[in-house]
Amino acid sequence: MSYATRKLSEEKVFKDPVHRYVHVRDQVIWDLIGTKEFQRLRRIKQLGTTFLTFHGAEHSRFSHSLGVYEIVRRIVDDVFKGRKEWDESNRLLALCSALLHDLGHGPFSHSFEKVFQFDHEYFTQAIILGDTDVNRILLAVGEEFPKKVAEVIAKTSEHKVVVSLISSQIDADRMDYLQRDAYYTGVSYGHFDMERILRLMRPWEDQVVIKQSGMHAVEDYIMSRYQMYWQVYFHPVTRSGEVILNKILQRAKELYEHHYEFKYEPKHFYSLFQGNLTLEDHLNLDEAVVLYYFQVWQAEEDAILRDLCHRFLHRNLFKYIEFDPSNEYNKYVRLLTLFKQANINPKYYLVLDSSSDLPYDFYRPGEEEERLPIHLLMPSGELHELSRESEIVEAISGKRRTDHKLYFPMDIVKEKIMDESTKREIFDLLHLC
Amino acid sequence: MSYATRKLSEEKVFKDPVHRYVHVRDQVIWDLIGTKEFQRLRRIKQLGTTFLTFHGAEHSRFSHSLGVYEIVRRIVDDVFKGRKEWDESNRLLALCSALLHDLGHGPFSHSFEKVFQFDHEYFTQAIILGDTDVNRILLAVGEEFPKKVAEVIAKTSEHKVVVSLISSQIDADRMDYLQRDAYYTGVSYGHFDMERILRLMRPWEDQVVIKQSGMHAVEDYIMSRYQMYWQVYFHPVTRSGEVILNKILQRAKELYEHHYEFKYEPKHFYSLFQGNLTLEDHLNLDEAVVLYYFQVWQAEEDAILRDLCHRFLHRNLFKYIEFDPSNEYNKYVRLLTLFKQANINPKYYLVLDSSSDLPYDFYRPGEEEERLPIHLLMPSGELHELSRESEIVEAISGKRRTDHKLYFPMDIVKEKIMDESTKREIFDLLHLC
């Protein structure tokens, strides 16, 4: 029997709070889970700084990755198997792509990617195609197999049904994270009838569609997603944590560029600061390492770095006010000036942050971020785009919602010694009293 | 209004997956949660190495501490309040003790305490009584207040009802962790009707008792505890992780004592290695720091340290066989010899580990670990010890159960080059093939 089809002598299971059990029968999957690149995901939180708002949200990308794999496994083994539109030879490709789709994530992904302008997807590709244990296992399946997996994750694969299992507007990735993040945060949102959706998924030419009788379950999923975005993912306190994290990284980089002498040399960060993060350095940069540096940087000379690290570790976050960038830009500019006058560096201590989401959209050709729509398979055999059938989805379809906040350290603003009129004006603009 | 009785202008809540919400109304509690010593508990996992077996078990002592506080809050505010046996002036003492009872835990508590022979309870006392933010807040309540909290946690307090809320055979600590650990691991055990138990708890002279109509809920709690110990806490894979952790620490200490030159100086560990861990060093030693060292130690010269760190981080654990110390001691001695012959250091690679639990016990005066029994308050007004009323509890009462395993690295044993007869004998004794 070839390695690609080798089964474990006995099925292995992982106890999972969301899916009850994650089942592994394939030797390839078992081996991939055991690699150091995959085990590293245990040291990357699934939700970044959300734990600062929802203390339960301490789960890792490791758990999530197993969950996505399990959902895809159920679809291909319990629903698609034997259907003529489904190419059974793509089974292992789907399973591996599901398992590995988040492999390139770094610590606190969004912040790192934003400040250092790199993309976790680049590193996912690099790990799958580079000199890694993951690559060696995939190669043992077939010479072209690593490339095929990489293409599915990059959405450039010709196996479009497989791509749409992993990344579309209703994919295994989203179905896992909505439920998992709801479970760990403890919020009431995030529940929908996944079992029904899975049962009604069908491979259909170049996409996965859902039988029309599952429309209400899909509506519920879209609404869950909407609520999770605004109640959890974009929570203003979580964003305050992210703002501080960004500013720590920005400050450290700035100091490095100005040849500041760190008491504790940030060796792990060198290639990152230099803008040429290597694969090896990337794999070594997990959240434990980052938190270690934040701890030791609390004893640095630089007051800003010290303060920001202290804030992050001990959850002394920035406060915020609502901000309307279209009408209040002058106010922001004025605050910049006032902060400078008060000797509070606005680059680090006055931060505009915006969150924005498009809950669902149909295909709008030519637009920036083209999204493939969700299609319902009607009893007649036709495909109808979801928002054409669902009033609720139509109501929110294509409507981008954005939220702007202005963050600042209340304690510093209040305690800083500055002249009275500056203080009064700052207080006034920030609605303090 | 004094600081002790000051209320927040608006109640604060934490969303909690186990108790739905944790409610905070007291300024003192809010301030304690904000201290850096309490926030540090976010970086200490509640279940040490259990995440290596149950991937969901990534929750921290921070969550658990909030949970214990919430349970005690419900008892004192919803059940005890207004009862003549309850001294309302002990309310804040109970809340603070509940919140802070785990404050001294270090990273991977059991392993550190075992290898370096210190006690987290010592550090809990030290944090409460020493030069810390927590101490300053407690002092603001009253000059004697830190001492009173410390005494409750040390079980030496004269306020015995408060002590038994926090540490007895059915206390808020256990009720929280059984449910919380069950929730995060996803196992089916760990459920019992806490709401009923709370409703039927009564302060009674020097202890908390439970009305007899709650007996079955208490039985269920005892059974949950039993199952959680054997299914989760003593899981052999978790213990394999702990064994490796112990051995890393032991090896590092040994190297330090032999003046080994670490590439990366383990500054955070110095006072620990020297046997005089300071409070400051203790507070700095969180799991992120420990994992940072494990990562960098993977590049050390010392092959054993390198190997063990690699195993821990990438979950390449030791295998195990059942071991009966009363009958198989000769076998163990023989294996020690054989390992040496094969050039595998048995001090680090052949480890006996035992777990042992006493699910419930009544009071046996004079015995080593005296346990206060659970008392039922009968309709007649008498107290009856639980095992006298419950057949199931009687059946397991006082029965210590112990499990012994022998751990070793299967891959090294298999791959190591040694002479054929040694190998055959080792394989035979370890049931390998």
Add this chain to the structure above:
Amino acid sequence: MSYATRKLSEEKVFKDPVHRYVHVRDQVIWDLIGTKEFQRLRRIKQLGTTFLTFHGAEHSRFSHSLGVYEIVRRIVDDVFKGRKEWDESNRLLALCSALLHDLGHGPFSHSFEKVFQFDHEYFTQAIILGDTDVNRILLAVGEEFPKKVAEVIAKTSEHKVVVSLISSQIDADRMDYLQRDAYYTGVSYGHFDMERILRLMRPWEDQVVIKQSGMHAVEDYIMSRYQMYWQVYFHPVTRSGEVILNKILQRAKELYEHHYEFKYEPKHFYSLFQGNLTLEDHLNLDEAVVLYYFQVWQAEEDAILRDLCHRFLHRNLFKYIEFDPSNEYNKYVRLLTLFKQANINPKYYLVLDSSSDLPYDFYRPGEEEERLPIHLLMPSGELHELSRESEIVEAISGKRRTDHKLYFPMDIVKEKIMDESTKREIFDLLHLC
């Protein structure tokens, strides 16, 4: 102590799957639950014929009534108590009104009310104000008390905050039934964060409002309601059961009016058939009695009555097709003719049924069914109508959705002997093959 304020010597609890426990401390409430008029609600299903679609939905109005009481109890005792906008003297009025609000429901309420054109609200009033055990208990509270309870339930009370607790667009009634019906049917809809909504409810002049920070929980509640209506309450199979039930009652009444001689005299139905249902007869008419008659009517001479009863008891329901009344009216008229030609009585065997719902609406003065809007209490102290703040609610606000179906007995149509062309035309119009 007066009867109105008398407490039970010990709190009583009912184990409830939805709210965990229902707590009773007031003697009045305990006595009301024990009346025969309230106990009778155990023999009225909460969801009529829904059990024919969702077999779990066998729960009674008794459970639901306890649930509504419990929600109101939590609001007034845990949230409103002590607020200056809340008149504590209305507490018992609120509790009693909540408990008794559904008291007048008859068996399979909708069908009976439709066919015999009476209103369960009339009988709720009659039970509260008439010669009943419930009335005697309420009278013992105060001479005017029965009238005050009746007015709250009739929404004519001057105590508008109490009215809005029991009947508004976000009241205890709806919050209980959405969750309860979801629990018993097992569907994934119907979940929302009730605890948060309760915590953020405030009495405010003449209504109950919700603090703005609870907006998303309210959105979720509105969406739950929407999904429950279309997935559960208006399920086409449930409606098929209702159609048959209606037709049984209509047939029995028609036979009675034509002096048909029933083998088993329908004594329980006489005053109902005569259009002057007495309170006594109403109280005796529970679902057990109705099902008894349906069983014995299976042996009646009249073929239609016999057949319909058989269908209802053994779930041999009508099939349905979609029907668009604006475009297909001619088709319906044609089918009437064809059914007559085929000797199938269309009055009983060809039934148009429409369901219609308005998920949420703000106040539209002058319109038929004026609805009081849900108001959010903004941080500024202003009230904002919900759909002004919530995009999702705005999207569905005021949009009535209607569904039309045409029901018929597939087996009769298929098996009936009729001339070939009639059959062919009927088959064609009903999409049979």
Add this chain to the structure above:
Amino acid sequence: MSYATRKLSEEKVFKDPVHRYVHVRDQVIWDLIGTKEFQRLRRIKQLGTTFLTFHGAEHSRFSHSLGVYEIVRRIVDDVFKGRKEWDESNRLLALCSALLHDLGHGPFSHSFEKVFQFDHEYFTQAIILGDTDVNRILLAVGEEFPKKVAEVIAKTSEHKVVVSLISSQIDADRMDYLQRDAYYTGVSYGHFDMERILRLMRPWEDQVVIKQSGMHAVEDYIMSRYQMYWQVYFHPVTRSGEVILNKILQRAKELYEHHYEFKYEPKHFYSLFQGNLTLEDHLNLDEAVVLYYFQVWQAEEDAILRDLCHRFLHRNLFKYIEFDPSNEYNKYVRLLTLFKQANINPKYYLVLDSSSDLPYDFYRPGEEEERLPIHLLMPSGELHELSRESEIVEAISGKRRTDHKLYFPMDIVKEKIMDESTKREIFDLLHLC
């Protein structure tokens, strides 16, 4: 394709709160569910009078029967399929036996069977083998098929593995009812990891065994069973309802035997009263019919019948005291005399009731009720009886527990006019005051 192997063109599902979905693919199963004999189970409550204690327990044997079928379906299709010890030709036999195992239950089964001394198992056989729709469907599978199904349910079948799926100490019947009854009552007991047990079940010669790694899940199941028996099934209030029910039936029978003239002739009961209940009458006797009679009997001349029916319908139950038959028999005899003196008929108003359960037992040859033990399949391939491996199970194994209570109507005893000394003695013996 033969009828036995015919599949539905599309799988049908029932939404089930306990198992999420019940899946039906076989035409035979679908047809059986549609028979009037099976639909009748909707009018038989699963838990008899338990709804008087736990108001949520209003579910029917219909739901339970679907649940047992679903569990067996999962075992045979997902776990046993393809194993060489499993005879795939027994699949339909297992499914039909599971679905139909409770078919013969009458209304409030225990009471009816006790008073009229018949056995629901007799009627299950009669329905399967007699002139019924169920029989006709089973016959269409094969001439011998009804008999084979009947034998499995009667435990006389040669297909012992199939028998042990449906009735053993760990069978699909018990696994469904423990979970279902827990769900509907809302109690915290009744949960165990069924998914794990199912996954580890194996056909093994003439029984179903469980792999040793599932031992703790089985322990948990045994404990759940124990708690459900004592907390739910034997609840003293539920038994009070049963006592009254028994007494109603006993009284009605006695009246019938003494040629009492019922205002409403109990035609449905005639053959029952005469001791020759026919299959037709049995099928007509559902709980709706029984409750109808109870209602009309409230207007009977006979004071005892009237009173008892009123009590049952309006939940005016008997009170109880603990009773120790070995020591207090004289007390009971004395009370009989006193009740007669006081003109309270002790036959109906002074009732001893005992409940008794054996939570688990291994095989004790020659004893009255031989029980087949649960066997664990050890890694070595041997079978070990459960209590040999599990300390907890050993502790309760073979220990019969019995509870005795003495029931009486408190209100009658208190209000009845009798001479003072009799009253005093009765009050004293019944612990009244």
